[in-house]
Amino acid sequence: MSDITLYFDLLSQPSRAVYLFLKAAKIPFKENNMDLMKEEHKKPEYLQINPAGQVPAVKVGDFCLTESAAILKYLASLKGKKDWNGKTVEYEARIDQYLSWQQSGMRKPCIEVFIPTLINKITFGLFIQKNIDPKQAEDAKKALEVAICQFEDRYLKSLTDKKTKIKFIGGSHISVADILAYCELYQLSAVGKEGFYKKSPAVKQWMADVEKEIENGGGKGTLEKANKRLCEVKEKFAAADGAKK
Amino acid sequence: MALKYYYDLMSQPSRAIYIFLKANKINFVPKPVALRKGEHFNDEFKKLNPWQKVPVLDDDGFVLTESVAMLRYLTSKFKLADHWYPQNDLMKQARIEEYLHWQHLNTRMQCAMVFQQKLIMPVARQAQIDEKKVQRFKAEIPKVINHIDQYFLGDNKFIAGDEISVADILGVCELMQLYPVYEEQLYTSNDKVKAWMERVRQTLNPHFDEGSAIVYRTRKAYEKLGPTLGAKL
Numbered sequence: 001m002s003d004i005t006l007y008f009d010l011l012s013q014p015s016r017a018v019y020l021f022l023k024a025a026k027i028p029f030k031e032n033n034m035d036l037m038k039e040e041h042k043k044p045e046y047l048q049i050n051p052a053g054q055v056p057a058v059k060v061g062d063f064c065l066t067e068s069a070a071i072l073k074y075l076a077s078l079k080g081k082k083d084w085n086g087k088t089v090e091y092e093a094r095i096d097q098y099l100s101w102q103q104s105g106m107r108k109p110c111i112e113v114f115i116p117t118l119i120n121k122i123t124f125g126l127f128i129q130k131n132i133d134p135k136q137a138e139d140a141k142k143a144l145e146v147a148i149c150q151f152e153d154r155y156l157k158s159l160t161d162k163k164t165k166i167k168f169i170g171g172s173h174i175s176v177a178d179i180l181a182y183c184e185l186y187q188l189s190a191v192g193k194e195g196f197y198k199k200s201p202a203v204k205q206w207m208a209d210v211e212k213e214i215e216n217g218g219g220k221g222t223l224e225k226a227n228k229r230l231c232e233v234k235e236k237f238a239a240a241d242g243a244k245k
Numbered sequence: 246m247a248l249k250y251y252y253d254l255m256s257q258p259s260r261a262i263y264i265f266l267k268a269n270k271i272n273f274v275p276k277p278v279a280l281r282k283g284e285h286f287n288d289e290f291k292k293l294n295p296w297q298k299v300p301v302l303d304d305d306g307f308v309l310t311e312s313v314a315m316l317r318y319l320t321s322k323f324k325l326a327d328h329w330y331p332q333n334d335l336m337k338q339a340r341i342e343e344y345l346h347w348q349h350l351n352t353r354m355q356c357a358m359v360f361q362q363k364l365i366m367p368v369a370r371q372a373q374i375d376e377k378k379v380q381r382f383k384a385e386i387p388k389v390i391n392h393i394d395q396y397f398l399g400d401n402k403f404i405a406g407d408e409i410s411v412a413d414i415l416g417v418c419e420l421m422q423l424y425p426v427y428e429e430q431l432y433t434s435n436d437k438v439k440a441w442m443e444r445v446r447q448t449l450n451p452h453f454d455e456g457s458a459i460v461y462r463t464r465k466a467y468e469k470l471g472p473t474l475g476a477k478l
Contacts, residue, residue: 070342089321096314103349160306
């Protein structure tokens with residue numbers, strides 16, 4: 001019986017990242033699958049685990065931990081998978097740099113495209129459809145394009161030679177940063193915005209390489225199971241045509 | 246080749262790394278970048294860091310941004326005392342990481358925005374302080390202080406326990422950004438947080454005061470400048 005309990009909702013990118021990491025790294029864990037739509041994260045039992053009321057969180061014995069970047073690094077170290085945190089001091093630093101940068105550098109621009117598009121689709125066909133403000137949409141589109149460009153340029157290139165491509169943020173070995181980045185970008189597919197990450201051959205290849213590692217470690221169907229809730233969102237609102245690419 | 250450090254001491258993470266380098270007697274080539282003069286927009290700096298932000302570390306060609314990453318890198322590279330970032334006590338290490346990642350959208354964001362709205366923006370726009378915006382960010386700070394008090398400190402002297410770590414340095418530097426704009430009551434009103442900040446300062450002195458000199462000078466200047474921008478001190 002595993003000593004790790006993961007509290008997560010697969011609709012949440014950081015939740016999915018920890019879930020997929022545990023699967024890919026073959027670390028057994030107990031699933032506490034929560035439904036944010038039903039506000040399970042606000043219930044008193046969960047607030048005992050995470051007073052901030054957010055997912056994901058882990059409980060290892062009596063030790064509770066929040067913040068996906070901290071959780072990923074902790075579990076990798078705890079369960080003898082330190083290579084996921086970087087094989088050299090420099091790659092460790094590069095991974096840390098990504099984990100820190102991504103809050104405003106990747107997550108924010110992705111959310112600023114994702115949320116308005118999602119709301120627009122949800123309200124499609126309703127009396128008051130929430131339309132996307134064209135200027136905001138244009139700004140958000142540009143910001144995300146810049147973010148993905150910066151991601152490719154700074155994280156998928158060699159540490160000292162800025163021209164040579166590397167396979168993962170962690171170099172030749174996949175890292176916790178790659179999983180987190182993958183989940184953040186993949187979220188865009190739920191609202192039909194996968195074009196953003198499919199545009200660059202290098203980013204597209206990197207995503208395919210991350211997916212391959214996840215399936216290798218977690219077994220066939222790991223990604224399908226993890227992305228199921230997102231796919232349901234995509235199918236449910238596929239009829240909406242309010243969003244412009 | 247020497248370690249080059251690019252910074253502006255008015256920037257909270259710049260200050261944290263500077264104090265950390267000094268306190269640990271790590272030799273470095275200081276490369277001050279004056280943000281107020283727009284030096285971070287220079288082509289030369291942009292080549293080094295396309296995000297045009299400070300701080301930046303250049304360790305013999307290995308360029309690193311993000312203060313969180315730098316603190317950890319320096320601890321590993323220079324084999325500093327374990328309490329800064331414990332290698333063997335994974336729970337302490339995790340708690341430090343948890344703070345370092347939580348603080349971006351909490352301590353850092355709210356305190357930086359109050360400072361920006363009370364000084365940087367009105368001066369740049371040559372306009373009065375937008376009180377609505379200041380109040381909006383100030384309103385979030387009690388929650389931040391409470392979380393530091395209850396969740397991160399608890400009964401501990403420092404975030405990770407009895408000894409100072411990289412989380413404490415960054416935490417205190419971010420909160421101190423309220424001091425030059427006369428908003429320190431947001432943290433001095435909490436006895437535990439106030440005591441923790443003083444403890445961190447004493448542990449790191451004289452380097453803490455040296456690194457924070459510009460903060461103290463700015464507060465003095467704000468005494469006259471603030472009211473011209475519409476601030477009530």
